[in-house]
Amino acid sequence: MSLNFNPLYRQVREHLVGRMRSGDWNAGEPLPAEIELAKELGVSQGTVRKAIDSLVTENLVVRRQGRGTYVATHEEPVAQFRFLRMRPNIGEPVQPESQILSVESCYPTEGVAGLLGVDLVQACLLIKRVLSFEGRPVVLDEIWLPPQQFEGLTQELLQNYKGPLYGLFESQFKVRMIRCEERLTARQASEEQARILNVAASTALLIVERVSFGYEEKPMEVRIGSCVTEGFHYLNFLS
Amino acid sequence: MSLNFNPLYRQVREHLVGRMRSGDWNAGEPLPAEIELAKELGVSQGTVRKAIDSLVTENLVVRRQGRGTYVATHEEPVAQFRFLRMRPNIGEPVQPESQILSVESCYPTEGVAGLLGVDLVQACLLIKRVLSFEGRPVVLDEIWLPPQQFEGLTQELLQNYKGPLYGLFESQFKVRMIRCEERLTARQASEEQARILNVAASTALLIVERVSFGYEEKPMEVRIGSCVTEGFHYLNFLS
DNA sequence: AAGTGGTCTAGACCACTTT
DNA sequence: AAGTGGTCTAGACCACTTC
Numbered sequence: 001m002s003l004n005f006n007p008l009y010r011q012v013r014e015h016l017v018g019r020m021r022s023g024d025w026n027a028g029e030p031l032p033a034e035i036e037l038a039k040e041l042g043v044s045q046g047t048v049r050k051a052i053d054s055l056v057t058e059n060l061v062v063r064r065q066g067r068g069t070y071v072a073t074h075e076e077p078v079a080q081f082r083f084l085r086m087r088p089n090i091g092e093p094v095q096p097e098s099q100i101l102s103v104e105s106c107y108p109t110e111g112v113a114g115l116l117g118v119d120l121v122q123a124c125l126l127i128k129r130v131l132s133f134e135g136r137p138v139v140l141d142e143i144w145l146p147p148q149q150f151e152g153l154t155q156e157l158l159q160n161y162k163g164p165l166y167g168l169f170e171s172q173f174k175v176r177m178i179r180c181e182e183r184l185t186a187r188q189a190s191e192e193q194a195r196i197l198n199v200a201a202s203t204a205l206l207i208v209e210r211v212s213f214g215y216e217e218k219p220m221e222v223r224i225g226s227c228v229t230e231g232f233h234y235l236n237f238l239s
Numbered sequence: 240m241s242l243n244f245n246p247l248y249r250q251v252r253e254h255l256v257g258r259m260r261s262g263d264w265n266a267g268e269p270l271p272a273e274i275e276l277a278k279e280l281g282v283s284q285g286t287v288r289k290a291i292d293s294l295v296t297e298n299l300v301v302r303r304q305g306r307g308t309y310v311a312t313h314e315e316p317v318a319q320f321r322f323l324r325m326r327p328n329i330g331e332p333v334q335p336e337s338q339i340l341s342v343e344s345c346y347p348t349e350g351v352a353g354l355l356g357v358d359l360v361q362a363c364l365l366i367k368r369v370l371s372f373e374g375r376p377v378v379l380d381e382i383w384l385p386p387q388q389f390e391g392l393t394q395e396l397l398q399n400y401k402g403p404l405y406g407l408f409e410s411q412f413k414v415r416m417i418r419c420e421e422r423l424t425a426r427q428a429s430e431e432q433a434r435i436l437n438v439a440a441s442t443a444l445l446i447v448e449r450v451s452f453g454y455e456e457k458p459m460e461v462r463i464g465s466c467v468t469e470g471f472h473y474l475n476f477l478s
Numbered sequence: 479a480a481g482t483g484g485t486c487t488a489g490a491c492c493a494c495t496t497t
Numbered sequence: 498a499a500g501t502g503g504t505c506t507a508g509a510c511c512a513c514t515t516c
Binding site: 005033034035049052063064065066067068069 | 500501502503511512
Binding site: 057058059082083085087178179180181182183184185186187188202204205206207209210227229232233234235236237238239 | 296297298321322324417418419420421422423424425426427441443444445446448449466468471472473474475476477478
């Protein structure tokens with residue numbers, strides 16, 4: 001009969017996730033040693049290992065042999081391209097430069113409100129920016145954020161921060177992005193988009209609509225990217 | 240000093256992959272029980288389990304509790320949407336109908352030859368088809384195949400086969416696709432594409448360039464899909 | 479009842495990093 | 498040398514499927 005049989009290692013996993021959520025261990029900080037956790041929780045080291053294994057495959061933590069297990073962060077080099085999939089057609093992946101166009105408080109469109117799970121009458125933060133690869137504008141982003149979690153976010157803060165936005169979110173606002181859903185379509189550039197991206201008005205753009213999640217099931221960001229795909233592409237691996 | 244230290248479980252893994260490649264166990268067939276394999280290879284069951292774990296995460300095999308471990312196949316329902324990412328904007332994922340437009344022997348373009356790793360002077364198989372979702376044409380595919388592995392592939396065979404192409408490839412030609420690299424761009428529809436897909440001539444299309452691999456490192460297929468994204472999108476999960 | 483994968487334990491030893 | 502994660506073993510028992 002036994003429904004809801006929950007294996008020990010999964011309970012341990014949930015326990016560890018809870019402590020990361022609650023701030024016991026922040027991004028970049030080490031977890032206690034496996035043997036310590038095992039003693040503390042009254043289980044074997046193997047069970048703790050299996051729990052941590054699953055956290056590793058979900059990119060919640062990183063193992064470093066001989067040193068320890070650390071809460072994953074978007075700042076470390078290996079994570080730089082985790083959510084950034086635009087690549088030049090030839091040559092190595094390159095880090096883009098970000099130019100913030102505007103930061104405003106703004107009522108969401110119906111579509112955005114639905115995706116973000118907020119009311120239409122609740123103003124959201126709207127960031128507009130351009131990502132440039134080697135001086136060439138490639139991505140025009142509209143980034144919508146729920147205002148509660150991101151109080152104090154200013155244009156200066158954004159413009160002065162180097163590195164991926166999610167690094168800023170996790171260090172300044174305790175919002176760690178874990179996973180995203182992206183919907184990709186193609187659409188002709190509007191006149192404004194064409195001007196900003198420096199392409200002809202009718203150019204076909206790749207539209208990337210992203211909804212991002214933290215530890216919770218509630219969306220924490222909606223991002224609409226309009227991408228030039230002359231000389232660049234969106235790279236995806238299937239398995 | 241010990242470089243190239245290769246753990247036992249990885250050796251076991253390679254052994255198992257080799258036996259799948261060589262046809263010892265074909266798609267859909269069961270592997271010997273873990274305990275059997277352990278005895279046979281002179282290792283513990285735990286080591287076999289760890290090897291099989293990695294095969295499971297790579298979708299090479301499927302575990303079924305109480306029954307056994309089976310070589311994964313593209314025929315099983317769970318695999319239907321593994322490599323097919325186009326979804327209707329509203330409602331559930333749907334299986335497309337495939338209409339074969341042509342099957343010809345054809346010299347590859349420079350780009351395709353490079354991706355497939357074949358000579359420009361070697362004729363390849365070129366399949367053109369349309370995928371329709373609920374009667375509406377959405378994807379126009381150009382599928383390039385190296386001719387050696389696909390002798391005997393005809394339009395009749397393709398048209399009569401229901402289900403994903405990769406199911407046919409694995410059952411008829413012993414070619415199992417394991418992983419793909421996709422490069423996505425946006426481009427205006429050509430007149431011919433617009434006619435076939437029943438859209439206006441200047442419509443922006445989502446272009447999906449896919450290179451597929453089997454057990455070997457050699458590409459086994461190049462596929463160029465031109466997708467209508469009015470009412471449909473390409474779905475991707477990042478983590 | 480028998481056979482399969484799934485969980486859990488305890489302990490040994492190895493590889494790597496830091497002190 | 499001490500501490501960490503990484504590998505490997507042997508054995509017990511549980512959950513699920515088939516006979």
